[in-house]
Amino acid sequence: MANQTTTRGTDRIKGALGKEGPLLSIYFTAGYPALEDTLPVLRRLQESGVDMIEIGLPFSDPLADGPTIQESSTAALKNGMTTARLFEQLKGVRREIHVPLILMGYFNPVLQYGVEAFCKQCAETGIDGLILPDLPLEIYQREYREILERYGLKMIFLITPQTSQARIRQIDDASDAFIYMVSSASTTGAREGFDPAQQEYFRRIAAMDLKNPRIVGFGISNAHTFGQATAHAKGAIIGSAFIRELSAHGVAAIPSFIKKIRP
């Protein structure tokens, strides 16, 4: 069972990474704008041709997030979203959603659910990987890697412009899917464009010849920033800009938003 999920999970993320052209990944907060919007959002994103989806587990104290994702988290919690509720919503999701799914959230709710129980649920649901920004590499390796591997889940780590070369190598060694490359020293949030220093950072990392592909996140909002980010990386993740679109125009507007990013 565990082996079977391992193969499937690997296949889905690797499959998406192996496709020609820049990869587009979308982040959204589960249970937002309405509690039962999780699945409709997933369906629209898949129909619109996105390559990968990050489902955000809302948290009361999201300290790496800017105002847009903070507000969507608060709203989702108010709607009644919980970890258990999300797993209920996602039951059977793999019958219709075939793009890689990654859960992204803060570590405390996972710890309260039970790391092992959480991973088991993820495997049964067909989740491919996890991003837990406040679970540092060292503690992951010491305490949790064995559990994630047993359930065939990929752990995705972040790097930033301030991350040292040595640590990037360490993170590259510990990764087996892709590296989440934070575009700037900042919390999450949309931005108008990347300055020369940021583009230099993209080039510097590209030149390191890492074994894992990089996907750029934070500050990508439109076709222009998507193009800049993917010039030196495999793909890019859009979060805050997508959530703003969702709050303004609802689920029905998803295809036109995606089309604007990648015609």
Place this chain on the structure above:
Amino acid sequence: MKTYQVDENGFYGAFGGAFIPEMLYPNVEELRNCYLEIMADPGFSEEFHHLLRDYVGRPTPLYFAGRLSERFGCRIYLKREDLCHTGAHKVNNTIGQILLARRLGKKRIIAETGAGQHGVATATVCALMGLPCVVYMGEVDIARQAPNVARMKLLGAEVRPARSGSRTLKDATNEAIRDWINNPEDTHYIIGSVVGPHPYPDMVARFQAVISEEIGAQLLEKEGRDAPDYLIACVGGGSNAAGAYYHYLDREEVGIIAVEAAGKGVHTGESAATSALGRVGIIHGSKTLLMQTADGQITEPYSISAGLDYPGIGPMHAHLYASGRGEFHSITDAEAMEAGRRLAALEGIIPAIETSHAFAVLEKRPFGPQDVVVINLSGRGDKDLQTYIDYFNL
């Protein structure tokens, strides 16, 4: 040897560590690599102690409280942190951290504050050193702590309202952390308590340890022994307690008593008694006892004293609780207010309401006539005058 101090990975038993996003890693790692070395440098230590003496007014007295002792039938000493410049122990830490920030070449200081005491202590040292200072404070707290907001402004600090979440201390802390993520190179974050990612809890405890160091020397002079039978301190995040306990943590003959705020009662839903109500979780980069929902969402605590309404406690204290080394009590608003009034009437000292919680333990727990009990009088009550006026209809 068994120790209640931090280990090489930044843990106190099962608590502590640095659960931080990668964006904070270089800053926290820089601190972790440097703090012990900088603090051990004789030049640093000299400057720190010089400022504590001439600017803060240390050593603070250890005062034998005769009437209080008579009333409770034991030998009670008060460690007068309320006499520190700015009115509380908080300044011991901000002096230490501003000197450290300067050694690290930082050009800008940020801090969080709840009641405003740590914000004032930070604004004070920034004025002293000529560094720009931004203090994050929950919108709700700004409204109810106007005098401290004015003090910070007068000292030249910018007070930025935290508008996210519950708009109180934990949200102000979130905002300060976000600021640090956005300013990773020139900014130092002065955390006000023994909370946050390693090395903060240990670093802040070491700066506050001047309290227990002085207690030892002063007791020796007054009682002919360097340790009390009991040490009592209130715990919100726990910095005054950590400072009072520090040199006695591993001397198990010294009883350590920690006092949390029960608010309107531990089980009323309006409480800040973290050890009684919390479960192991992660807040602000530290694994500790934490008030939270079953789903792992952090809940909002309540206490009449704004300095105790933090939903976690420092990892040192979580370990003291879990290991049984510390004796923990919860004190209600009403018990604390009465204890504050009693201290004023018996000794002529009006304590901060945070500190009043520590004094309320005297009513709850008997001590023997020969017991030497030191209570850390962590802050003065000037800032709480309005609360005392309203509560007692003065």
